[in-house]
Amino acid sequence: MSVLSFTQLHPITLHSHAHFSPSPFPMSILRRLNLNLPNHRLRRRFATISAAVRQDTTVWTPAPLSQIEPAAESLFHVTIDVSDAPDLATSHTRAGQYLQLKVANSPKPSFLAIASAPKLAISRGVFEFLVKSVAGSTAEALCALKKGDVVEITQAMGNGFDISRIDPPEKFGTVLVFATGSGISPIRSLIESGFGANKRSDVRVYYGARNLQRMAYQDRFKAWESSGVKIVPVLSQPDNTWTGESGFVQAAFKRAKEISSPLSTGAILCGQKEMAEEVTSILVADGVSAEKILKNF
Template sequence: MACTAAFTVRMPAASRAVAAPAAARAAAAALRPAAPRLTAPARSSSRPQSARGLRLVPRASWGAPVEFAAGKVLENEREAEQLQRLRVQIGGAASAYTKAGQFIQAKFGEDGKAGFFAIASSPGADKENGVVELLVKSQGGTAEQLCTAAAGAEVLVSAPMGKGFHVDTIPPADVHTVLIFATGSGISPIRALIESGVLQAGERKDVRLYYGVRSPAHQAFADAIPAWQAAGVKVVPVFSGQGQGYVQDAFAKETGVSDWGGVAAVLCGQKGMAEAVTELLTSNGVPPERILTNF
């Protein structure tokens, strides 16, 4: 099924009122009560329509309208414990996927609640067919619906969105060490980053991936790890269920870094992990702008 690309549409601003004479304005101001101060623009009860008549659905995350188009689940396979690997057709919207770390919104039915899902395939990997891969954790809501969707199931999808990982800001000439931290399904955009080649791991002194999950059974993309290591990414698995703690614990025990001046990091996963790793890095002098996230 061909899918229509999704775009954000901005509604035109209201036209400005013609200024009244000074005396009239003063009189009107004296009669009307002071307007309350608003911290956010009020939302209209009616749903906005695009110029083409397609319904737009506002999302609370950024407040901008998001247009959904028809998509289709092509494949749905178990990747690891509680994780499903899906190939989803999003049509021409796939051309908007240009940076590893971007995501799509997806939902079932016009009134369904949209979920956010990072793209696991590399940018351009199957752009000709308009297909992207997702790694989805079975945890209720839209994620649960995706995990149980059969091949051929219809789903509404947005175009790829988000800033992605700006690895162009950490070129090998300035950054000799890149430390990557991922937990659970957070490995999804990290896979896209590594396999896209934009990390230029072979041109750096040290590129490490600390990959934390509960057990080997929970480790997604395990069969791809040998290829990642061959490409110059050393993978350090951390299994919390086997008493190894979390990725921040494994890194803190032995950083293996002698020159912090050329270090950058990429983070994707649990908030607590990201905060702990960021504190470890900044306390050793790594600038915040060299700690990359995709949100």
């Protein structure tokens, strides 16, 4: 996952008729306000200071790593033990959710999609991730840790994939799934938590990677296919022995198409922004409803 950081600001709206309690700001801050400013500029300055001094309410919980091992080139399997934090385990309710993670001495948190099915957190007390190590990032620092090292994480967040929009399976027989790189991690969560693939007539996963060395979860493909999911690996830079699909996943899908009934077709996307935009355009142009194209953000 790419590494992001942000501070959530919630500016307040001030009205000229509002009644204020004693100021929460130190006098040293208030003295720096230019009280000769026009009212609207004064209100804006006051709101900015209010946002700046408000504390971050994110709750961080320490948790140890129970496993960390290579998953593919530049990708790592990471398992975090949350058995002592039931609130964390129960916060993961839907495939496609993510959380924030911090590593000691790394200033920026990383946003990581949860790769394991929600039921795994309840039954085994773990979260599993597929992490791409990017130079200079919190993800790189995470991938350099070892079993037993402690990180800090938040509860699961986000709406995940709202599968109810493409249910019941009998009505939406075709589901097309597109993932690139580490974007396969929430797709793994989806497949292994079950979304009625065996009750649908055509479920395809177009999974793009540079080459087979960078393609994670190959050891799970057989089990996924036994659950009713067809895996279509797509390599953008394959070697001379590769006989499967090549190029980008959107191009591979465009060559295949094979949408028998657009009105009974759903799609699930996770990965590069350009891929998601191009696939969405292709699907909508072919008659697939935009409301049936699911993303986890």
